[in-house]
Amino acid sequence: MRIDVVSIFPEYLAPLELSLIGKARQDGLLELNVHDLRTFTTDKHRTVDDTPYGGGAGMVMKPEPWAQALESIAGNAAVGAASQGVPAKKPVLIVPSPAGERFNQALAYELAEEEQLVFACGRYEGIDERVIEWAAEHFAVRPISLGDYVLNGGEVAVLAMVEAIGRLLPGVVGNPESLVEESHSDGLLEYPVYTKPSSWRDREVPAVLLSGNHGKIAQWRRHEQYRRTAERRPDLLAEFDAGGLTRADRAAFGELGYDVVDRQLRRRPDSGDPA
Ligand code: ADE
Numbered sequence: 001m002r003i004d005v006v007s008i009f010p011e012y013l014a015p016l017e018l019s020l021i022g023k024a025r026q027d028g029l030l031e032l033n034v035h036d037l038r039t040f041t042t043d044k045h046r047t048v049d050d051t052p053y054g055g056g057a058g059m060v061m062k063p064e065p066w067a068q069a070l071e072s073i074a075g076n077a078a079v080g081a082a083s084q085g086v087p088a089k090k091p092v093l094i095v096p097s098p099a100g101e102r103f104n105q106a107l108a109y110e111l112a113e114e115e116q117l118v119f120a121c122g123r124y125e126g127i128d129e130r131v132i133e134w135a136a137e138h139f140a141v142r143p144i145s146l147g148d149y150v151l152n153g154g155e156v157a158v159l160a161m162v163e164a165i166g167r168l169l170p171g172v173v174g175n176p177e178s179l180v181e182e183s184h185s186d187g188l189l190e191y192p193v194y195t196k197p198s199s200w201r202d203r204e205v206p207a208v209l210l211s212g213n214h215g216k217i218a219q220w221r222r223h224e225q226y227r228r229t230a231e232r233r234p235d236l237l238a239e240f241d242a243g244g245l246t247r248a249d250r251a252a253f254g255e256l257g258y259d260v261v262d263r264q265l266r267r268r269p270d271s272g273d274p275a
Contacts, residue, residue, distance in 0.1 A: 001029075001114065001116070001166075002115065002116045003032045003033070003118075003166075004032075005032070005118075005121065006035045006066075006121060007035075007154070007155055008036065008121075009153070009155055010034045012121075012156075013155060013158065013159065020163075020166070020173065021162060021166045021167075023172075024169065024172045029170070032162070035069055040066075040069040040072070042064070048065050049124050056125075060128055061123065061124060061127040063130055067131065070118070070120070070138065071138070073091075073118055074138035077116055091115070091116035091117065091118050091140070092117050092118070092140045092142055093118045093119075093135050093140065093141045094111075094118065094119045094120070095119075095120050095122065095132060095141065095143045095144070096122070096143075096151075096154030096157035096161070097122065097144070097145060097154070098148070098151075099145065100143030100144040100145040101145065102144075102147070103144050103146055108164040108165050108168060112165045112168035117165070119161070120154070121153055121154030121158060144157075146161070187241075188228075188236065190225065191220075191221040191222070191224040208220045219248060226249070226252050227256060237258065238265070240264075240265055241263055245260060
């Protein structure tokens, strides 16, 4: 995969040189280029923003530097595709914004399938909307939000998204099993984990984990996932496909106040506050 990030603070993206993502870059699993938007300005002051039409607080990012930056990246992508003799697929242009669709694990998996992602980090009040409209000629444009809160710019969102997407690329995480068992991979939160010593400050590791009974351990972990998800993120259970649950699984959900109706979990009306 190739990733291009455009920002007025390229240094903000330095953590992408570290840890698993840094290693993936060194190993050639991920090509990542950070571009300084100001290098695409033409005036002496390297201006990237101006006052908003219609008035209001703050500044808006000017269209010209963005068009120059994105045209240069799209041009490189087209030349790259032509040199390999493959038809140019539009790269995905991700515009981090609190006004975008919500980022989640399913979207991370979807984006990990792409050949090229371009991230346009807005600052101030955002980028002139015409850039987003025009960019659709060259890119598949996706405004994406990290969550329902406002950051100062797109850079922190890019750090999070590149890490979430990059770790799904083949070969980036040493043991792919760990991707299967983590939170959100199956629509549930992850079960709690423990390591040595088995007794610590009068707290014991749950006995079943020391039992060596793999079936029991798997069931305990699954039921802990149900309990945690019901307690912390009951909204996820509304989306959960309950069709394949065993009798013991259904009983575990029953204790948490949920019945299975038409493959869906339904909270029993008499079961009080969400667990
Ligand atoms: N830029 C500012 N706030 C953001 C958010 N919540 N998600 C993505 N990008 C942003």
